[in-house]
Amino acid sequence: MTPAYFEYQNAVKILCGQNALDRIPDELRQWGASRPMVLTDAVLMKLGLAELVVDLIRAEGCPPASIFTDIPVDSSLGVVNRVAAVFREHNCDSIIAVGGGSVIDSAKGVRLVLSQETDDILSLSGVENISAGRHVPFIVVPTTAGTGSECTGVAVIRNEAQGVKMEFLSPFVEPDAAVLDARMTLKLPARATASTGIDALCHAIEAASCLQKNPLSDAHATAAISLIFQNLLHVVQHPSDSAARLQMALAATLAGIAFSNSMVGGVHAIGHALGGVCHVPHADVMAILLPHVMHFNLPRARDSYASLLPHMIGMDAASSVPEEERAQAMVNAVSHLTEHLHRLAGLHLRLSDLGVKEEDMERVAETALNDGALIVNPVALDRERVLDLLHRAY
Amino acid sequence: MKRILQKLIVAAALRLVHAALVELCKLDPYVHAQFCSLPNGTSYSIYTGHGAPVLHVRWDGQKLLRLKEVRERATCELHLKSLADSFLMFTGQIGLAQGYARHAFSMQGEIADVMRLARLVNRAEAYLFPSFLSRRILPELPSLPVPSLRLYGHLIFGFLTRSYS
Ligand SMILES: [Fe+2]
Numbered sequence: 001m002t003p004a005y006f007e008y009q010n011a012v013k014i015l016c017g018q019n020a021l022d023r024i025p026d027e028l029r030q031w032g033a034s035r036p037m038v039l040t041d042a043v044l045m046k047l048g049l050a051e052l053v054v055d056l057i058r059a060e061g062c063p064p065a066s067i068f069t070d071i072p073v074d075s076s077l078g079v080v081n082r083v084a085a086v087f088r089e090h091n092c093d094s095i096i097a098v099g100g101g102s103v104i105d106s107a108k109g110v111r112l113v114l115s116q117e118t119d120d121i122l123s124l125s126g127v128e129n130i131s132a133g134r135h136v137p138f139i140v141v142p143t144t145a146g147t148g149s150e151c152t153g154v155a156v157i158r159n160e161a162q163g164v165k166m167e168f169l170s171p172f173v174e175p176d177a178a179v180l181d182a183r184m185t186l187k188l189p190a191r192a193t194a195s196t197g198i199d200a201l202c203h204a205i206e207a208a209s210c211l212q213k214n215p216l217s218d219a220h221a222t223a224a225i226s227l228i229f230q231n232l233l234h235v236v237q238h239p240s241d242s243a244a245r246l247q248m249a250l251a252a253t254l255a256g257i258a259f260s261n262s263m264v265g266g267v268h269a270i271g272h273a274l275g276g277v278c279h280v281p282h283a284d285v286m287a288i289l290l291p292h293v294m295h296f297n298l299p300r301a302r303d304s305y306a307s308l309l310p311h312m313i314g315m316d317a318a319s320s321v322p323e324e325e326r327a328q329a330m331v332n333a334v335s336h337l338t339e340h341l342h343r344l345a346g347l348h349l350r351l352s353d354l355g356v357k358e359e360d361m362e363r364v365a366e367t368a369l370n371d372g373a374l375i376v377n378p379v380a381l382d383r384e385r386v387l388d389l390l391h392r393a394y
Numbered sequence: 395m396k397r398i399l400q401k402l403i404v405a406a407a408l409r410l411v412h413a414a415l416v417e418l419c420k421l422d423p424y425v426h427a428q429f430c431s432l433p434n435g436t437s438y439s440i441y442t443g444h445g446a447p448v449l450h451v452r453w454d455g456q457k458l459l460r461l462k463e464v465r466e467r468a469t470c471e472l473h474l475k476s477l478a479d480s481f482l483m484f485t486g487q488i489g490l491a492q493g494y495a496r497h498a499f500s501m502q503g504e505i506a507d508v509m510r511l512a513r514l515v516n517r518a519e520a521y522l523f524p525s526f527l528s529r530r531i532l533p534e535l536p537s538l539p540v541p542s543l544r545l546y547g548h549l550i551f552g553f554l555t556r557s558y559s
Binding site: 003004005006007125126127128129164166167169211212262263369370371372374375376377378379380 | 495503508532
């Protein structure tokens with residue numbers, strides 16, 4: 001059903017496919033930029049992925065004015081403020097983020113600080129509360145196929161003082177361009193391929209079943225689920241299949257556009273809290289929580305889940321499932337997929353495997369209740385219910 | 395004329411929500427606990443449209459005070475994007491979740507503070523609105539420890555004795 005009112009926004013130009021990376025210098029030129037700052041992390045430097053981008057833009061006559069390689073796995077507000085200062089020190093004029101969720105979201109924060117001409121990202125926290133500001137050209141090169149952050153209007157950054165993940169929601173958080181090039185995900189290990197793929201699946205499922213869902217977000221979400229169904233298991237087993245890698249990158253971007261326009265839900269609310277309190281990797285937590293939260297949401301998400309089944313298991317298989325059993329079949333299909341990925345790639349299935357401690361659960365539950373994603377979860381979640389879900393996933 | 399009427403209704407609704415929260419803080423242990431979890435001095439400002447009513451409140455550790463004016467920014471500011479949106483929300487036609495889904499308001503501050511306020515407002519709405527209306531706008535009807543009539547009794551007494559100004 002079409003909601004009485006909804007909004008849709010996606011202003012990100014998507015450069016997708018063969019030699020996409022090589023187009024970055026021209027994109028910068030079109031924005032009038034010539035002194036980019038490259039943001040990445042130490043692991044990507046070591047793998048040579050950041051270097052690949054740096055070499056390409058150098059060869060095309062657009063050498064970086066600064067390369068910042070110290071974005072931590074679990075970035076924070078402090079890191080964002082420091083990087084913005086380095087950007088100013090080196091007189092950079094644009095940002096190229098090469099990395100996964102932490103690098104991309106940090107870069108979004110840096111861009112916000114610069115465009116709003118402030119020194120502290122914390123002063124900008126809120127929802128749709130800032131105006132356009134100064135334009136700082138911003139290109140994102142994702143190195144995982146999961147976060148979708150390259151196409152979203154939200155940055156999730158850890159507040160180290162409070163031990164919580166903070167969300168900054170604004171259309172001006174969206175990058176100018178996202179570069180999807182299979183070369184960037186070819187070296188992704190099997191388990192990370194699996195967990196980030198499930199993160200993308202989670203974005204699509206939550207986007208298509210939360211209270212903010214709308215026909216345009218649904219279209220992107222279902223397209224993402226179909227691509228994940230067709231490619232995730234394959235790419236885990238055949239990691240060097242460039243075509244399948246690109247399909248997964250596209251799936252993650254589609255899912256990103258979906259949830260950027262309809263939000264996520266309980267999996268992400270609890271996942272953000274686990275990330276903030278226990279410092280566990282986002283994608284791993286998503287893979288563990290998704291089946292449990294879907295099972296919990298089932299009574300209120302029956303129609304949404306049923307409509308996703310053909311995308312999740314294929315039209316033929318779905319048509320043989322009686323209509324009244326399709327929603328439950330969707331939940332089962334997600335469970336089976338994570339179990340299959342556990343056997344194939346060692347995907348974690350329990351929070352205890354990630355080192356989450358039982359004594360942290362109370363704090364995680366309290367933190368999750370204050371996460372913005374909870375407001376649109378189809379079923380109301382209170383402290384007891386979150387604790388119950390955490391124990392089931394433990 | 396329609397706009398003036400909407401402003402009057404929204405102004406009355408803002409006062410009612412504030413008064414209900416003051417009373418529920420005394421009557422409902424859940425609401426009391428939620429308020430007690432707020433740092434002293436936490437303040438909220440709710441703007442309901444251009445030239446439309448505004449509600450400024452501050453939790454002083456004991457009571458939710460309504461402020462006539464504010465000198466500094468509230469901990470959390472909610473800006474309803476139009477009077478039409480405010481009217482829908484404050485007359486129970488849409489709930490806070492639907493308002494959020496419709497991008498009906500922008501917010502300055504930490505999302506955690508909006509979530510705290512959302513829990514309180516949802517609870518107040520569960521008391522104030524008849525259940526057929528609450529069922530439509532709340533994700534779930536909470537079980538309430540105090541009957542709505544008792545709250546209304548306290549509110550009538552409170553308004554008559556000018557306890558909320
Ligand atoms: Fe995610």
